[in-house]
Amino acid sequence: MSYDIIPHPFADASSSVGIGFALGSAVKLKIADQLSMDFKEVKQIAAGANVSEVGAELVLDCLDAFGYVHKKETQYAFTQRGFKNLSPQSPNNFRHFILFCNYLYKGYLSLDETIRLGKKPESSMLEEMNEYEWELFSRAMIDISSTNFKEVAGKIKVSKTAVKMLDLGGSHGLYSIELCNRNPNLKATIIDLPPVKKYADECIAKYKSAQNVSFLASDFMKDELPKGIDIILQHLCHLSGVNDVIWDEISHKIGV
Numbered sequence: 496m497s498y499d500i501i502p503h504p505f506a507d508a509s510s511s512v513g514i515g516f517a518l519g520s521a522v523k524l525k526i527a528d529q530l531s532m533d534f535k536e537v538k539q540i541a542a543g544a545n546v547s548e549v550g551a552e553l554v555l556d557c558l559d560a561f562g563y564v565h566k567k568e569t570q571y572a573f574t575q576r577g578f579k580n581l582s583p584q585s586p587n588n589f590r591h592f593i594l595f596c597n598y599l600y601k602g603y604l605s606l607d608e609t610i611r612l613g614k615k616p617e618s619s620m621l622e623e624m625n626e627y628e629w630e631l632f633s634r635a636m637i638d639i640s641s642t643n644f645k646e647v648a649g650k651i652k653v654s655k656t657a658v659k660m661l662d663l664g665g666s667h668g669l670y671s672i673e674l675c676n677r678n679p680n681l682k683a684t685i686i687d688l689p690p691v692k693k694y695a696d697e698c699i700a701k702y703k704s705a706q707n708v709s710f711l712a713s714d715f716m717k718d719e720l721p722k723g724i725d726i727i728l729q730h731l732c733h734l735s736g737v738n739d740v741i742w743d744e745i746s747h748k749i750g751v
């Protein structure tokens with residue numbers, strides 16, 4: 496690929512979209528749920544997922560090409576990569592992230608129109624999401640952050656005198672939880688939209704952080720925000736279009 500012997504668009508425009516959809520179908524249709532590290536007949540896999548044998552084979556061959564499964568004649572088994580990321584039995588699986596990407600693909604269908612207009616033809620993504628889509632979004636953020644929140648928090652220097660932190664668009668609050676763990680004087684407030692509270696509360700309970708981390712359901716673009724803040728954590732709020740002008744407004748509201 497680095498010598499451009501195979502035209503880049505061939506891979507860029509086809510394979511990532513194809514494998515994205517194949518991963519989505521494997522999880523959504525519970526094809527992945529039928530697999531383990533032991534080989535199993537495609538007939539059995541298809542029956543377990545209640546899909547056609549030819550369909551299961553197509554998806555599994557695609558996963559084989561990307562190293563998620565091994566194929567032996569008409570049998571398939573997870574590779575380590577497949578088990579880790581796709582199995583419901585894997586504690587660090589990436590299933591919610593895959594399902595969330597599958598949901599995002601819908602938005603790509605109106606990309607041309609969005610670029611022409613400079614905004615989405617209808618309402619914004621967050622306004623359109625139903626309860627299930629909020630769950631996918633929030634759990635996808637948990638899938639990603641779980642891979643790095645300890646390392647990221649370890650790289651953030653916190654002054655010994657800092658007490659109050661706002662985690663803007665903090666979602667699950669994993670970064671706040673870890674920062675408060677490392678800095679016991681710190682109290683963090685996660686600011687996010689109301690549907691996210693459930694997932695933040697879940698993480699706060701999981702890591703027994705209720706003494707130091709709380710969730711405030713609010714829209715940081717419209718609502719009043721707590722004042723007297725020592726630290727603002729703002730990680731990946733680009734989704735809601737936070738630019739320098741809006742950032743100045745938010746800083747003004749918080750009084751920093």
Ligand SMILES: C[S@@+](CC[C@H](N)C(=O)[O-])C[C@H]1O[C@@H](n2cnc3c(N)ncnc32)[C@H](O)[C@@H]1O
Nearest residue numbers: 636640664665666687688714715716730731735
């Ligand atoms: C890309 S996620 C990042 C979540 C988390 N900071 C992380 O790094 O994993 C962006 C978060 O910002 C939240 N968000 C977007 N617009 C917001 C707004 N106007 N007010 C509050 N939260 C907002 C979303 O609900 C979402 O949870």
